[in-house]
Amino acid sequence: MSRLIHAVSGPYAPPVAARELTAVSADGARIHVETHGPEGAPAVVLAHGWTCSTAFWAAQIRALSADHRVIAYDQRGHGRSAAPADADGYSTRALADDLEAVLAATLAPGEKAVLVGHSMGGMTIMAAGGRERVREHAAAVLLCSTGSSSLVAESLVVPLRAGRVRTRITRSVLGSRAPLGPVTPLAKRILKYGTMGAGSAPEKVDACARIVHACPTLVRHGWSHVLDTLELDVEVGALQVPTAVIAGLDDRLTPVVHARRIAAALPECVGLTELAGVGHMTPIEAPEAVTARIKEVVGTYVQVKEGA
Structure with missing residues (x-):
């Protein structure tokens, strides 16, 4: 499990959950889940990305939980x-299984929610989108800063011309087994370059660095291989619910070309939002824009029964 070293004060400190529970996935994996906000309110499910945790959504949880039921969970x-427990547990199939388990544990039969995924969380939703037990609960989807294939080849983290050399170096950087170590000023500068826009405020960089550095090295490496071999282009076409897409124009990890490709392939795309000056960590870099888009999608597609 990750060492929880996230911020403990300020807007990026995770709020206390109204309820915590464990969802059990198809292979027996135990998934930590927390819920915020009033029962019976419109539901939002938040799936974070690679090397992150529920702490990544602190700003959205704070902004939404007054009048939404917010469900957030830690990816395995x-x-x-x-x-x-083994290599078989690192796969998009496993991520989809986990999402199914979370929805079953937190939503009543037939209850609808907006599913929001950032980076690997978006890949989770794409991988699961064609499953009946996910369609049962998905009123709409918001994909943030994600991609469906060619992640390593199209990454701009390594400042070289596209080609085999850049791809090979990028693969070695993203798949490194080296521990990230403590959160130092140098570590924050490196993380900011790779994952955030140049204008990101210091408190946002610090919040991201604390979350990312808490991810265990073996887990980070295990998921890096899944991202390297990702192929979800077919699954994008199976995501047959209203789906919004949001991306930062300065994203080096999943450049905006991915968002544009996904938006063009979706059966029911309801808008692509491109954020100037924003990198990969959209929910922390541009919390107001991401939260506003979530509210728009919920308001349009989630209907709560009277007396619920």
Whole structure:
């Protein structure tokens, strides 16, 4: 499990959950889940990305939980969810299984929610989008800063011309087994370059660095291989619910070309939002814009029964 070293004060400190529970996935993996906000309110499910945790959504949880039921969970190996027991536990199939388990544990039969995924969380939703038990609960989807294939080849983290050399170096950087170590000024500068816009405020960089550095090295490496071999282009076409897409124009990890490709392939795209000056960590870099888009999608597609 991750060492929880996230911010403990300020807007990026995770709020206390109204309820915590454990969802059990198809292979027995135990997934940590927390809920915020009033029962019966419109539901939002938040799936974070690679090397992150529920703490990544602190700003959205604070802004939404007054009048939404917010469900956030730790992807396997992240936060308080146990790491996969073996290599088979690292796959998009496993991520989709986990999402199914979370929805079953938190939503009533037929209850609808907006599913929001950042980076690997978006890949989770794409991988699961064609499953009946996910369609049962998905009123709409918001994909943030994500991609469906060619992640390493199209990454701009390594400042070289596209080609085999850049791809090979990028693969070695993203798949490194080296521990990230403590959160130092140098570590924050490196993380900011790779994952955030140049204008990101110091408190936002610090919040991201604390979350990312908490991810265990073996877990980070295990998921890096899945991202390297990702192929979800077919699954994008199976995501047959209203789906919004949001991306930063300065994203080096999943450049905006990915968002544009996904938006063009979706059966029911309801808008692509491109954020100037924003990198990969959109929910922390541009919390107001991401939260506003979530509210718009919820308001349009989630209907709550009277007396619920």
